[in-house]
Amino acid sequence: MAFLLLIEDDEAVRTALEMSLTRQGHRVVTAATGEDGLKLLREQRPDLIVLDVNLPGIDGFEVCRRIRRTDQLPIILLTARSDDIDVVVGLESGADDYVVKPVQGRVLDARIRAVMRRGEREANDSATFGTIVIDRAAMTVTKNGEDLQLTPTELRLLLELSRRPGQALSRQQLLRLVWEHDYLGDSRLVDACVQRLRAKVEDVPSSPKLIRTVRGVGYRLDAPS
Amino acid sequence: MAFLLLIEDDEAVRTALEMSLTRQGHRVVTAATGEDGLKLLREQRPDLIVLDVNLPGIDGFEVCRRIRRTDQLPIILLTARSDDIDVVVGLESGADDYVVKPVQGRVLDARIRAVMRRGEREANDSATFGTIVIDRAAMTVTKNGEDLQLTPTELRLLLELSRRPGQALSRQQLLRLVWEHDYLGDSRLVDACVQRLRAKVEDVPSSPKLIRTVRGVGYRLDAPS
DNA sequence: CCCAACTGTCACAGCGCTGTCACAGGGACG
DNA sequence: CGTCCCTGTGACAGCGCTGTGACAGTTGGG
Numbered sequence: 001m002a003f004l005l006l007i008e009d010d011e012a013v014r015t016a017l018e019m020s021l022t023r024q025g026h027r028v029v030t031a032a033t034g035e036d037g038l039k040l041l042r043e044q045r046p047d048l049i050v051l052d053v054n055l056p057g058i059d060g061f062e063v064c065r066r067i068r069r070t071d072q073l074p075i076i077l078l079t080a081r082s083d084d085i086d087v088v089v090g091l092e093s094g095a096d097d098y099v100v101k102p103v104q105g106r107v108l109d110a111r112i113r114a115v116m117r118r119g120e121r122e123a124n125d126s127a128t129f130g131t132i133v134i135d136r137a138a139m140t141v142t143k144n145g146e147d148l149q150l151t152p153t154e155l156r157l158l159l160e161l162s163r164r165p166g167q168a169l170s171r172q173q174l175l176r177l178v179w180e181h182d183y184l185g186d187s188r189l190v191d192a193c194v195q196r197l198r199a200k201v202e203d204v205p206s207s208p209k210l211i212r213t214v215r216g217v218g219y220r221l222d223a224p225s
Numbered sequence: 226m227a228f229l230l231l232i233e234d235d236e237a238v239r240t241a242l243e244m245s246l247t248r249q250g251h252r253v254v255t256a257a258t259g260e261d262g263l264k265l266l267r268e269q270r271p272d273l274i275v276l277d278v279n280l281p282g283i284d285g286f287e288v289c290r291r292i293r294r295t296d297q298l299p300i301i302l303l304t305a306r307s308d309d310i311d312v313v314v315g316l317e318s319g320a321d322d323y324v325v326k327p328v329q330g331r332v333l334d335a336r337i338r339a340v341m342r343r344g345e346r347e348a349n350d351s352a353t354f355g356t357i358v359i360d361r362a363a364m365t366v367t368k369n370g371e372d373l374q375l376t377p378t379e380l381r382l383l384l385e386l387s388r389r390p391g392q393a394l395s396r397q398q399l400l401r402l403v404w405e406h407d408y409l410g411d412s413r414l415v416d417a418c419v420q421r422l423r424a425k426v427e428d429v430p431s432s433p434k435l436i437r438t439v440r441g442v443g444y445r446l447d448a449p450s
Numbered sequence: 451c452c453c454a455a456c457t458g459t460c461a462c463a464g465c466g467c468t469g470t471c472a473c474a475g476g477g478a479c480g
Numbered sequence: 481c482g483t484c485c486c487t488g489t490g491a492c493a494g495c496g497c498t499g500t501g502a503c504a505g506t507t508g509g510g
Contacts, residue, residue, distance in 0.1 A: 045237040139393035139439050151497055152441025152467090189499060191457065196498090206458090215456070215507075376486055414488060416468065421487090431469090438468075440497090 001025045002116060005046040007037035007063065008078065009055050013101075017050070020105020026112070034063040041067065048112060051095070052078045068094035074115045078103065097167065114166070127162050129210055129223045132201055134162050143201065153178065154197045161211065161221035170218040194219055226250045227341060230271040232262035232288065233303065234280050242275070245330025251337070259288040266292065273337060276320070277303045293319035299340045301333075319402075352387050354435055354448045357426055359387055368426065378403065379422045386436065386446035395443040419444055 004021060008014040009032050018028045029044055031037035034055050041049065049067065053060035064075055077098040096115050099108055127134045133142045141148045141158065150158065160177040161169065171190040175181050184190070198205045212220045229246060233239040234257050243253050254269055256262035259280050266274065274292065278285035289300055302323040321340050324333055350362040358367045366373045366383065375383065385402040386394065396415040400406050409415065423430045437445045 045235070135391075137392045138445060139442055153498070155441070187500060188457085188459090192459085192499075195458065195460095213457070378487070412489060413468085413470090413491095417470085417488075420469065420471095440467075 002047045002112060003027045003044075004029070004048050004050060004112070005037060005040055005044065006030045006050045007032075007034065007055065007060075008050075008052040009033065010052075013052075017103075017105060017108065021109060021112075024105065024109040026109075034058040034060070037063060038066060041071065046073070048074045048076065048116065050076045050078060050108065050112070064095050076108075076111055076115060096164075127165075129162065129165070129221060131203070132210060134158065141201075148200050150197070150200060153193055154200070157193055157197055158201070158221075161219065165221050165223055168214040168217050168220040172218075174218060190218070227272045227337065228252045228269075229254070229273050229275060229337070230262060230265055230269065231255045231275045232257075232259065232280065232285075233275075233277040234258065235277075238277075242330060242333065246334060246337075249330065249334040251334075259283040259285070262288060263291060266296070271298070273299045273301065273341065275301050275303060275333065275337070289320050299343075301336055301340060352390075354387065354390070354446060356428070357435060359383065366426075373425050375422070375425060378418055379425070382418055382422055383426070383446075386444065390446050390448055393439040393442050393445040397443075399443060415443070 001024070004026050006014065006017055006021070006028055008017065008030070011032070014030055014032065018030050021028050029040055029046065031040050034057055037049070037051070040046075051060050051063060055063065058066075060077060060079075064077065067073075067075060074096045075094065077095045078101055079098050097111055099111055126136065131144050132148075135141070136159065139155065141150055141155065156178045157174065160174065169177075171184055174190050175184045178193075179189070194211060195205075198208050198211055202208045202210055210222060212222050214220050226249070229251050231239060231242055231246070231253055233242065233255070236257070239255055239257065243255055246253050254265055254271065256265050259282055262274070262276070265271075276285050276288060280288065283291075285302060285304075289302065292298075292300060299321045300319065302320040304323050304325060321343070322336055324336050350360060352359045352361070356369050357373075360366070361384070364380065366375055366380070381403045382399065385399065394402070396409055399415050400409045403418075404414070419436060420430075423433050423436055427433045427435055435446060437447050439445050
């Protein structure tokens, strides 16, 4: 279904994932180190990269950053179990998704498909989240067909969230993406804007279904199933 | 279905897209650099150009601008993912659409068809927006059947807006399209022209229904439903 | 159950954005 | 050469967006 590059130093994990992903219909090339991975990336041009965080030599985060300097292809990080710091650092270093080890091939496959779909949807000019429709060309947002009057900042915030549906974005990241600032003190800037956006976008702003809070991290835009 | 010129330096991407587009029924010629692309354009006269932004030598934007100086054929830009600046610059340089990489052949094909359809509609010489009728061949605009006396600049502004109905255009983009300037300081140039155009076009200029303001962005021409 | 950390909420002051307008330069045309 | 109208500019005002900081509410762990 897709052409993947798997970068993972542990041989057992590597071969297991390779077999499983191949069985799911993907074409897979593998590398055991970050250096080899970067070389293979340039030579083979995969559609997507699955990248272990714990690598000998340059680690996964660094590999991720280096890839992002030149390439925009989707990256999924494999990270050791439930390490919140890893998650934040990983997303900030430019990854599209992360998966916690130990991971089953089926689960990874589902994430791969999700990330690829996300990429396709991004290219499209309109996106739907529940009753909300975002028209990126017209720069309008409608709810049940009615125009929502969003302020410029609210709109930018929603656009950035909608470009990464289902992905938690830290206040730090949002600050960079929406406000183009680097540092947020302990002000409630992002929270206040999210509140205003929720007031217009959510059916019940006090129990938001679209813009979810991710405690300790930031916010996430969900499409209700 | 159409005769395409694909300009893309990365050989893997180029051949992949060429195969995919050929399979979709298009006739495709390819070039690896902007120079070759421009030469092929003159020699072969394709219906549409798919143009990568990252090209060695003269980049895609520049190629796009050069093509626009002499030709009006549709151009679709291939741009690196999630780069808003690219999108804006791309449309300003005269592209008709942009597609975000990595891109699937199917998606690109859909965009190609959409742009071609749009082109056909455009070839039609008149467009209607509410009580306003624009006759592109006669270069006249009528309101309820009566001729409107638009000045040259007002007319160009209205024509550019009407080529992209429902799409928000930034002041920056309009400046490029209508005035062929590059930089707008903080002057009220675009606003002033929009105001004058509204005075003639809108039923109630103080609450415009056709030329809508998109706060923080620019303006948009709507067709009242 | 309690505490600490985190998030939601709100009012307000400042200011950024847009609409508006008058005016002067300049080009077109006779 | 004179006239007229188009056009870009800058000033100004009004509106409403936005960031701030204090405080209340909520969550989760010990």
